[in-house]
Amino acid sequence: MLIIFIYIIILAAMVAQLELQIEGKKTGWASKLSCWRIENRITNLILGNKPLTGYHVWLLLTLLFAFHNIYLYVPFNLKTEMQCLGYFSWFLVIEDFMWFIENNYFGMKNFKKGRIFWHKRWFWGLPYSYWWGMIIGTLLLIGGLR
DSSP: OHHHHHHHHHHHHHHHHHHHHHHOTTOOTTTTSOOOEEOSHHHHHHHTSOOEEHHHHHHHHHHHHHHTGGGGTSOOOHHHHHHHHHHHHHHHHHHHHHHHHHOTTTTGGGOSTTTOTTOOOEETTEEHHHHHHHHHHHHHHHHHHO
């Protein structure tokens, strides 16, 4: 399990750097990209008042597909799927945080409520989405390891 988390941290750092190169250092949440955006009550509820963007949909689908490469080697089963989704959930949290660590414009000095327009709701110094990602990821991993 430790080796998988080390792999996830390295992958998250690489994807965060890729996002910085694509989005630019002074922007976030694909705000300057020419991709489609959908924002309504449903997307605001699910994404915490952020628009759903074509950039993020295709990035996440690509990564989710890559996280499921295990099925090239083993047959599908619920425990393996729970592990895939649990690790993916943790990856999303780590990758988003790495974006701030690697971003010279935002940096850790600005990682706080009121400084990041796409993270509007915070609890104990972290965006709500991080808490949900860690809780859901942990529950999936516990369920998948039983």
